[in-house]
Structures are given as structure tokens and as C-alpha cells.
Amino acid sequence: MTPPNLPHLKPLSETYALNPGSSRLTDHRVIGLQYLTLALIAVVIGTLLSLLMRIHIVWPAWPLWLHGSILPEDYLALVTIHGTIMLFFVLTTAPQAGFSNLILPAQIGARSMAFPTLNAASFWLTALALITLLSSTFVPGGSAISGWTAYPPLSAIPNSGPGQGVGMDLWLTSIALFAIASTASSINTVTTIIRNRCEGMTWERLPLTVWGWFTAALLSIIAFSVLLAAILLLLCDRHTGTSFFLPTGDAVSGVVHHGGNGSPLLWLHLFWFFGHPEVYIAILPGLGLTSMLLANFSHRRVFAYRTMITTTLLIGFLGILLWGHHMFVAGLNPFASTAFSISTIAIALPASAKVLSWLATIWRSKPQYTTAMLFSLGFVSLFIAGGLTGPILAQPILDEYLHNTTFVVAHFHLIMAMAGIFGLYAATYYWFPLLTSTPNHPGRLMSETLGRWHFWLTFIGAYAVFLPMHLTGLAGEPRHYSQLTGIPGTNGALSPTGVLLAQTIPPNRFITYAAIFLASAQFIFLLNLFRSLRRGPVAASNPWQATTLEWHPAMNPFTPLPASDTPAIQIHRPPCHYQTTESGGSFLPQWVSDPTQEATAENASDSKPE
Amino acid sequence: MKRSAIYKVVFSATVAFALLLVPLPLHAQGCTQCLDNTAATAPATQRAYRRAIVILTLTATGLFATTLFVFKRHR
Amino acid sequence: MPLACIAHSVTFALLLAPPWSLPANASAHGPALDHHLLLNLWIALALLALAHIIILVGLFLRRRTEATNLTRVEYIPLAALAILFATLTIKAERLWAATRYTGASLTALQVEATGVQFAWYFRYPGTDETFGITRPQLIAPGEGNPLGIDPSDPHSADDEVTSELVLPTNREVDLTIRAQDVIHGFSAPELRLKQNAVPGQPIHIHFTPTTPGTYAILCTQLCGLGHYRMNATLRIVTSEEFKGWLARHQKESTP
């Protein structure tokens, strides 16, 4: 039941003293760790796939061990599975399901999630979805080759390419399962946040992480069921001879489709109605966490706290309204393009407001450079770098040139993939004591030295990989190209396309080296992780001098209180209540009732990690 | 004072939403020349797409706002 | 706009040959697009530098009490950004409207591009300026009828189907983009053109080639295993050469 490679999982099940009535299966902390383990496995697979892609682009002849040379369809399968795994099973699962299960209840002073059984069910459904996705590699024809967006008719007609038969069916099944699972877990999250808050934990006192989880969960509830409907229609088109997305007279490899007149554009609308909110689902928890960590380590209040709440909700709200900017050159009515482009530009403002607040929070604060803080700063940097190309791509006329070039790839990898991963790393280094503490043993810390190495190498690697991609994109290199040679023209001379693409090969070689560097830097993290699980230094109950409730001694699984004398926890103030006095810094956790207890509170939680 | 957050959200969101929808009706019938030059879709189809887009967005934003309202009641 | 001019000069000073710059432009609407693109890029770069300078300076200076002035720190910069983005967007929408809101002139050269897994076919209407009817049932690449043109249609007699796109300079082209099987993406980087080809939905774009030369045509929408090799050649020639080429082509295709 529990993943094997997390030895500390087993004792965790005994924390039911904290969560009455919850067995090991339904304990939210166990489920959270299960989610994180799943995400860890997924991210390892996804990274390896991306390395294969990078290597194949530069050295097409390079034979893969036990497989032989990578064929174009193999490359597209790599693209598809990489995108699907990373977006769904890493960037959605880890922050939104993993860390929210582990931290959210403690942060709002709840003993458990609202629906523990539903929680467990959605995890195992997610695991099933991942297995289904990976199993598609082994079916005849291999896995789907139509990318994570699966545009019909390519995805609707089995004979349109290898992997579009059984592989595509498995892909659709996997995503359908995942959609159901995340909807369920999001219902759980939202209900928990609304109903299970403890005394005094009001609207303005919720940590911004909770706001991030709340907005993302809300988006999942709205968006995923639309994807489910689209998948249902597509499966009908594939198997029952309907034509929701198939135009009449569509002739794929000699087979003409008769019957009704559907429209492929319809899928694009439905998919991107889901697909764009999905992007915010992936990044919103990271936004919240970054705000909290920057404030925590620079011992400041979050600048303009209420504005941060508003912008979080605004980003979520606008996120529903701008899916059309993925379709500027896809046959969308140009007037609609204008409308969607305006709503897309509009979302740049709440995002900029967040950045401004981050800058103001850390301005002249002489922060404490823990690894978690470093990764939060890295998140800010990457979020700015990736975000600034957003308004460029939001202008239809510029998108007409940049659409589906590696410029777009660079944009969304910087702002979603890299920033999202940095958020996850910050969360791991920050909350590691809470991840690892068990009833029999206090939580551990990860090694800061290794952490710093990990941060700097990853930070450099991230930029080294994705900044040059902007250039190759501007030079005209399209996405999804398994080779950059073009078809040779007459007597072996390069075709104009070949000439165009050949110019991008030198930077691509550099990108590949950088990607290998970036990937190998992650071994430091794995080493640090598994070393610290067993031999990490023991953490104090509040090692970071945090003010949020998850660091309350009673929330720590270590030495669970008998339920009879669990203290009644009340919240008295917004988080990040730090003050600078001439005697130095002082801080008031959310749960400390009044300044007279300030001293004791500090003594209780001022202890540095040894 | 405390409510200002939610009101700010709802207000600015409505503004943004209006911003999104303004150009749609503006060109509802307009520009028969665009008809074949842009999407080669009949006005009926364009209207249908517009209706579909509006239905989706209205329901979604409605749900979003409703949930916020519920949350506010449970503050 | 002086900023833009500086941007231009610096761009071409620093980044001369691709991949360090955009491919050479060969279309009438290209220069405006490039100008706007470079302007955007330089603004983005400037903002990126500015933000990082603020971060680094803020981290190095010694600690002070936290900022509290919401208006100065948050609202004024936000307003500035809003104005900046608004102006950029308005400019962009103007360019977009110029290329997409209105159709081609009636005298424009009619050409049709059809995407098939994994090739582009181009069709010229011939002397009658009208394309013949196509039927999916008649599609037979083996018998030299890849588009399924119906021979029984009088218009289809003089239609010319080619595998390379040849266009005359300085004449507006009304390009009809079709797809036979799956969604393809018609892209000519040097013409600054990109438009998906959607099955069952012919899409018109119009443009004016300016610079003679040989350019690339790519597929930019994932369309199957041959996606990477689905490209064609675009030749832009003078109008005389174009007439000659068309005549020659007609002769050899109708023995």
C-alpha cells in the first residue's frame, strides 16, 4: 500500500491520534506522501524522456539502448508522454494534491480533510491513470503521437498514424481517469478550506498558500469536467462512428469519412477551455508559497496582503476567460482573436501586482538565505523571465510569427515548468521537517550545503536551457520537429527549409548539453532527499521561525497529544507578523494569543536547527 | 473594510469579462467580406460559436463567483 | 518612436545572421511586424533587467523597515505597466486588423494550398480564374490527382497543381488554405505568415510578396509521424518570370 522507497511512511500511520477515525489508508498525511512519491516517479520518467528528445534532435542517429534508433513516431510519442506526465502527474499532482494534503489541514487548523475516503479514492485513481498512461508504451503501435493537446482528426482517426489506435485510447482513458480524480480531490480541498477552518481563521488570515490551493481547486472543479466531456465526444467519434469533431469528406490515408459535419475547432475550444486554467492550476500554489516564504525568511509582512489575495482570485477568474489565445492562427474568427488577446493582456496586471509585492517584500530586508528562500527567489526570477514573453505571445500579429515555435516552448517552460518545479523544491526544503516527522521521531531537515549546490546548478541550468530557445524560436524553428534537416532538395542539396533549420543546430547543441547538465544537477537533490530521510539533522518544532499554523507543536505528528488535552487552537492575526525592534527581530505566530505570551512563544520556537 | 477584497475581485472580474465580450457583439453581423476571408464560416456558425463561448464562460464565471460568495458567508 | 529605432540599430548591430536574428523578410506586411516584435522584445528585456536589478540591489542594501506606501510601490508602477501593455496591444491589434479583418482585393492572385499527410500541394486556377470542384472520393495521388479534382467540371480543366509555390512580386495573393486529412499548419517564416489548415474549413489569408528569392514553407501543426518533413519550397519571382513559368508548366502538364 505505502510506496516502498519512503521508509518513514509506516510509522506515520500511527498519527491517527491527530486524525481520529482515519485509518492509514485515509490519513491525509499518508495520502499526501503517496501523491508526492507518485509525482517523484513521474518527474524522473518525464525528465528522462525530455533528455531523449534533446539528444535525438542533435544526434538523430544515436541509437537508444534496447530500442535502436529513435524513429519520428518514437520522438512524437516521447513528446506526448513527456508533456502529459509533466503537466498532469507532476505539476498538477505534486502541489495541488501532494502538498495540499500534507500541509493544508495543519495550516487551517483542521484535524483532517473533509472527505478522507474520497481523498484516498482520488489518489488511487490518479495512480491508476498514471499506470494506464505508461502502459500505452507497450501496446502495438506504441503510445499516442498527437501531443498533449490531441487535436482531432489526428486523434480521432485510428489509422492517421502509429500509436493513434490503442495507444490513443489508453491516453484518453488515462486523462479521463485523471480528470475524475482531480475533480474529486479538488471538491475535497475546497470543502475543507471552507468548512474545516479553526477558531478565528478568517478570510484575511488564511495563508496565501491556502488561497492558492483554493483558487486552483476551484479552477479544477470548473475545468476538468469540460475536458471529460470533450474526451467522451472524442471517444464516440473514434468508436461509435459519430462526427462531433470530424468534418464530412475528411480523407485520411485514402479512407473518406462520410456522415455528419463536425468541426475540429470545437475540440480546440473545449480542450483549451480546460487547458489554460490547467496552467494556472499548476502555478497558483507556487505563487502563494513564494509569497509566504519570501516574507518568512526576510522577516517581513507580505506586502499588500489583501491585494495578494485579490490578485490570486483575479488570476483564477481571468484564467477562465482567455483560452482563445491558443487559437489565434487555428482558424478562430479574427475578431474573437482580438477579444481573447485583450483578456489575455488583462491578466498580466494581477501577475505584475504579485511581482511588485514580492519585490517590495524583499526590498532591503537582508533575508536569511536558506535553500527554501533561494528557491523562492529563483521562482520570482523565472516567473518574471517567463512571464514577460506572455504579453508578446498574447498579441495575435506577433503570435502569427511565433506560434508553435520554440519561443513558445521557452515561454511556458520558464513560467510553468521551471517556476513550478522551483516552487516544489522550495516546498520540499521548507516543509521537510513536517514531511518526515513521525510519532516516534521528530522531523528532519535537508542538508543546506547540498541544497545550495542544488539550487545554483539548477538555476543556471534552467536559464541555460530555455533562454537560447527564444533565439531558435525567433529564427523560426518549429516545435515537434524530430529532425532539423528538412527534406533534402534536388541532388542532395539542402531545401530552403533545411537551410532555415540548419541555422538553429548550433544553439540546439548547446541547449542539449545544458539540458543534460540541468538533469544531472537533480541527482544532488535525490541524494540530499534520501540521505536526509534517514540521517538529516533533527529539526526544532519551528525551525524557520514561521508564523503559520502548520508549525504549531500540536500540529506536529511527533509526540501526538492524547486527544483529551489537545489544546483548543485559535487564530489571532494574519500570518507573517514580524517586527523589527532595536533588540532584534521578534515575531508572533498566528496562534499566539497576545503579546504578553510573545516571549514564551519565541523561546518555544526560536531554536535554530542544529 | 474586510469585505473590500471580495468586492474588488468581483468588480474587476466583471470589468475584465465585459472587456472580453465587447468586441463579440460589436462584430456580430459585421463584415460579410471577412466571412470568406477569415474563417470561411457562415454567420450562423459564428453566432453559434459565440453563443457556445458565452454559455461556457458565463456558467464558469458564475460558478466561480458563487463559490466566492459561499466562502464569504463562511468567513 | 526613438526607442524602437535604437532597438533596431542595436539589434542589427549585435545579432546579424540567423539564428541570432529573424529570417530575412520578403512580404509587404513584414517590416511593420518585425518592428513591433523587436520593440516588444527589447521592452521585455529591459523590464527583465530592471526587475533583477531591483531584486539584487534590494538584497545587498542593509536592512531597513519595510515599505508601506501602497500607492507608490504598487499602484503607480501597475498603472505604468497597464499603459505600456495597452499601447502595445492597440498597436498589435491595428496590425492584426490590417492583415486579417478585411479580405483580399478582387484582383488578387488566386492560389490554393492544400495540406496532406505529409506534403503541401498548390493549385492555380488557370485562365478562368476559378478552381475546379474537388471530391474526396476522387483523391488518387498515384494517378496524379492528389487533390481529387473532378474532371467533369469545366473549371477544373485548366487548374495547375504544383508541389512548389511560385508567386510574383508586388502582387497581392489571396491564398486559400485547405487540409485534406488532419490539421496542418501553413507557415512561411520569411513571409511572416502562419495559419492552420483545418479540414472542412477553407481559410483565406492575403499578403503581398516583395523580395524575389527561394524561401521555406513548413508545417507548424503536429500532423503525424512525417510532420518534420512536411515542408515545401516557395519561390518569389518577377511577374514576367511568373507568367513564363505558369505557361511552361501548363504546356508540360497538358500534352
Place this chain on the structure above:
Amino acid sequence: MPATITPNKTDQERRRRLEDHDNGSGRRPPTDKRTGGGGDGESWNDRSHGRRGPYERLHRYRMGIFFALASDLMFFVAIVSTFFVNQSSGHINAYNHYVNEWVPTVIPRILWLNTAILLFSTATMEFARRQMFRENDVMDEWLGLGKPITRRTLPWLGTTIALGVLFLVGQWIAWRKLAAQHVFFKTNQSSHFFYLITGVHAVHLFFGIAALIAAFTGLYVSRQLETRQILVDGVAWYWHAMGILWLFLFALLAFFQ
């Protein structure tokens, strides 16, 4: 706090906790729940209400059901918007004429009857739900005088199940009728939607009936009143939603083709 705790002690504590209905919904104050305790200033605005008072679990489950229904609504809205687009999307035929081959499906007359049945079942469901919350009976149960609530609710619940099954049978007949006129799922664009919409809704009702049966048995089995109330209440809201949803879908199929 005790450094170590013996397992059986913890077990006792756990049972004690379960009995006083503290199921993780926030750290409850030791004081009376009705009075302030919001920390600074005791102002009522500082308190997060939500979980106060009786029926805490019931309200939580109700909220869960509502969010599930919200996402379900988006599911159907997506299908309906697809309907509108496909309905009016024609194509250029071989003769360069713009044609739209949408042939409206004539709905079988029995659908009207089914609609009436479903509405009636919604009413009976509401009666069943009301029965669960009658103050006197709740008091009787609390005093341990049998299970009057179950006794009163069962017949209404049974009627609802019967009507629900009847509705599904009616839908089945409707499909047979259409099939007799050689209108099948794949016949044309509008028949796609007729079968899809009715089918998906039927699947929802099937699960609803399953839930109804679960509630039915739950009324017998479960000893705890709140559990039974949650069962019936949850199913009731789901059932109402499906009824209202059907009204819209039926109107769509009947008048907007």
C-alpha cells in the same frame, strides 16, 4: 504533554473523540461554541462560522455534493455548447454550395410522460428529505423511542426509487421507438446529440438510483441519525439537480433543435 503514549490509551482517546462527533473539522474551542472566542476583541467578524452548531457533518457533505454538481453542470454545459455549434455548422458541398445537413430528431412522445414521472419523483424525494428533519421524530430518536424517522421516510424513498426506474424504462422505450424509425446514434448529427444527451443523463440517473438504494438500506442499517440524514439529504440534492437538469435538456431537445 506525555512523551510517549501506549497504543490502547490512544485507542480509547480515539473512540472518545469519535463519540463526541469531533471529526476533524477544526480545533474546537473548549468553551461554549455559541459564544465568541475570536481572539482579539471578541468581534463576531473574527470568527469563522461555518462549522458551528448541529448538523456540522451534514452541512459539510451537502457542500461536497454541491461542488460535485457544479462540476457536473460544466460537463453538461460543454455538451450543450457543442450541440449549438454542430447544429448550425454547415459546409461547402461539392458544388460550392453552402449546405447544412442538420435534420432535427423528432422526439418520441413518451418523453413528455417520462418528464412528468421524473418531476413527480423529485417531489416524492423532497418529501422523503423533509421527513428526515422533523423535530419531534428527531427528539423521539434522541430519547431512544425506536426509529420513527426511518419508518416515515422509507415509503417516500421507495416511491422515488420506483419512479426513477420507471423513468429509465421510459427512456429505454423512447430509444427503441427511435430505433424502429431507423434513427440510431450514428444516423445524423442531431441523433448523435439525442442519444448522447439522453444517454449521459440516464447514466447519471442510474447512479442516482444506486445511491437511493444505498440510502434505503442505510436507513435500516445505520444506527446514527446524522448518518442517515446525510445519506438521504445528499441523494435528495443529487436527485433534484438531475431533475432540473433534465428539464433543461428536454427543453433543448424538444424546442431548440
